[in-house]
Amino acid sequence: MFKTLTTFEFKLHVRNFFTMFFALAFPVMMLLLFGAMYGNEPSSLTGDRGTVDLMLPAYTCMIVAVTGLMSLPLTVANYREQKILKRFMATPIQPMQILVSQVVVNSITTVAGIGLLLVVAKLVYSVQFFGNVLTTLMAFLLVMISMFSLGLVIAGVTPNARAATSLAFILYFPMLFLSGASIPLYIMPKGMIVISKLLPLTYGVRLLSGVWLGDNLLDYGLELAVLVGITLVCVGLSTRFFKWE
Secondary structure, eight states: OHHHHHHHHHHHHTTOHHHHIIIIIHHHHHHHHHHHHHOSOOBGGGTTBOHHHHHHHHHHHHHHHIIIIIIHHHHHHHHHHTTHHHHHTTSSSOHHHHHHHHHHHHHHHHHHHHHHHHHHHHHHHOOOOOSOHHHHHHHHHHHHHHHHHHHHHHHHHOSSHHHHHHHHHHHHHHHHHHSSSSSOGGGSOHHHHHHHTTOHHHHHHHHHHHHHTTOOGGGOHHHHHHHHHHHHHHHHHHHHHOOOO
8 A cells, every 4th residue: 555655656746847857957957067167177176176076965965955845845735735634534544654655755756866966977077986885875864864854844834835835945945055055165255154054954065075075974073963953853843743634
């Protein structure tokens, strides 16, 4: 039953142009744009690393943000507003299975987007990986869990799909452009850098970029603390305030 539900949800999911564009196409476009501008030759300005090598982990955070903050909460909020979750209560499918299937579907989209990004980066710019696979995977999972938990809070506390859309946009676009996920922080004015410290995704970008380049996971205690804290708080809030109808 759950497999059938997830398959159905995935078919609906891939028809969402916004999600597919920003999860699959937009990161690749940004990669090609900045790659064409700066190339991937090591530079003293980038710590003797290539620009694409530096930006690739940040672009993976961009993908996590669109699935976790836009796709997941908007779908769930829309289902609640249309009474879909309530109707499922009268069937063998439980509403919780809807949430789990949405997490699975959006996780698949996230991995697919990152996979496409990595293939393009490797083929076009010969991008290099300097870190440990297991450490990087752990960092990625923490970033994804924290963003998904924040998305569930948006879905849980907003009264309808319109309010969920507004709140998701308010959170998503500042994090997209001011966290380092799309534009490097080192080229931004100091005022923007100060603002970036208020955005959860900034810490995800720092963490994932660091371990991608070979740093030790424990070197990022602040980033780990912020992301774990966000996850715990958001899980608690979504559990407390989530409404099925």
